[in-house]
Amino acid sequence: MIVGTEWLVDASGCRAEALRDVAQLRQLFELVIDELGLQVVGEQLWHRFPAPGGVTGLVLLTESHLACHTYPEFQTATINLYCCRERPAWPWAERLRELLGAESVRVRVHHRVVDEVDEIAISSLSGGEL
Numbered sequence: 001m002i003v004g005t006e007w008l009v010d011a012s013g014c015r016a017e018a019l020r021d022v023a024q025l026r027q028l029f030e031l032v033i034d035e036l037g038l039q040v041v042g043e044q045l046w047h048r049f050p051a052p053g054g055v056t057g058l059v060l061l062t063e064s065h066l067a068c069h070t071y072p073e074f075q076t077a078t079i080n081l082y083c084c085r086e087r088p089a090w091p092w093a094e095r096l097r098e099l100l101g102a103e104s105v106r107v108r109v110h111h112r113v114v115d116e117v118d119e120i121a122i123s124s125l126s127g128g129e130l
Contacts (some may be wrong), residue, residue, distance in 0.1 A: 004064065004112040005087065009079040011096045013103025019070035019077055022046050023082045028099050029059055029066060036087050038063055063087075076104070
C-alpha cells in the first residue's frame with residue numbers, strides 16, 4: 001500500500017540572484033501549494049544565509065511538507081515535497097526554468113510503500129503474543 005509520495009527535485013544552472021531571493025522562492029512555493037491544492041499548517045519558515053550562501057525554506061502541510069535549500073555558489077536548488085495523499089504530476093522543470101532560470105531539472109519520485117501487515121509479523125515484532 002502506498003502511504004505517500006516524495007518528489008526529490010534538483011535544479012542546476014539557476015540564476016544565483018534568484019537562489020538568494022526569499023520573495024522569489026516564496027512565489028515558487030505558493031505556485032506548488034496552489035496548483036497542487038496543498039493545505040499549509042502554520043507559517044512558512046525561511047532562513048537566508050550570509051553571502052555567498054543561499055536560502056532554506058520549509059512549509060508544513062496537512063499532507064506533510066515542502067522544503068528547499070539553495071546553493072547560489074553552485075547555481076543549484078534542491079526541493080523536497082512529501083505528500084501522504086496522491087497528487088498529479090507538477091511541471092517542475094517548466095516552473096523552475098521560469099522562476100529560477102534552471103538549465104537542468106532532475107525529478108525523482110519515490111513512493112513510500114508499507115506491506116500488508118499480518119498477525120504473524122506483528123507477533124514477531126512484539127516478541128510474542130498479540
